[in-house]
Amino acid sequence: MRKIVIAIDGYSSCGKSTTAKAVAAELGYAYIDTGAMYRAVTLYLLERDIAFDDLPRVEQALHDIHISFKRNRKTGRNELCLDGVIREDEIRQMRISNSVSEVSVIPAVRHTLVAQQQRMGRKRGVVMDGRDIGTTVFPDAEVKIFMTADVETRARRRQEELAVKNEHVELEEIVENLRKRDHIDSTRAESPLRRAADAVLLDTTHMMIDEQVDFVLERVSARL
Ligand code: C5P
Secondary structure, eight states: OOOOEEEEEESTTSSHHHHHHHHHHHHTOEEEEHHHHHHHHHHHHHHTTOOTTOHHHHHHHHHHOOEEEEEOTTTOOEEEEETTEEOHHHHTSHHHHTTHHHHTTOHHHHHHHHHHHHHHTTTOOEEEEESSIIIIIOTTOSEEEEEEOOHHHHHHHHHHHHHHTTOOOOHHHHHHHHHHHHHHHHHOSSSOSOOOTTOEEEEOTTOOHHHHHHHHHHHHHHHO
16 A cells, blocks of 8 residues: 655644554554654753854754654654653653744754654655644645644643653643744744645544544545
């Protein structure tokens, strides 16, 4: 059967990655969480005290950094590695969420990561989630989904995810972070978050994960 690219874009914490992961598992496709890559660059810069506007140092960092994904055999999860070391938990912390959108506006960061994402998906057979997959990374993706949900619902889901990892954050702080990131992501000059003209809109406010997965799989069957 021919292999296709499935692009899942949308606002922060809409359930993109949970849906994308399940769709990939169902189809035997690779799953690539592009947000994790922007988070990894942010962690790298913060750990080295590299100011986000210090372009020569940011460019050097992009040259030196090595981002990859390693499959955890126990959980089946694809975990993000920075220079070969799994940093999955750290990249999900609030301190990274609070800075990542400022890093992802930097054109050099976007050029480097978009090129890497295109290499990762060149053989197709991938589900990629992010903000600009259907518009910039794979404008020729066969299936494009644009996810959205009410901000309070998204914040509650995010709060639960963080609580599982023992990070207890007030709902208000999360709502503020989501609004801020959505704003920066949607208004940046380089590949802003926007729905591709041919993307299908999926509002997950009142949907369970299984329904979201079925919705995407139906679109996929129509294209295979
Ligand atoms: O998906 P996640 O919420 O982990 O993404 C973190 C941040 O990375 C987003 O808020 C956005 O600033 C950036 N991002 C991006 N382009 C992508 C994926 C993520 O700019 N394709």
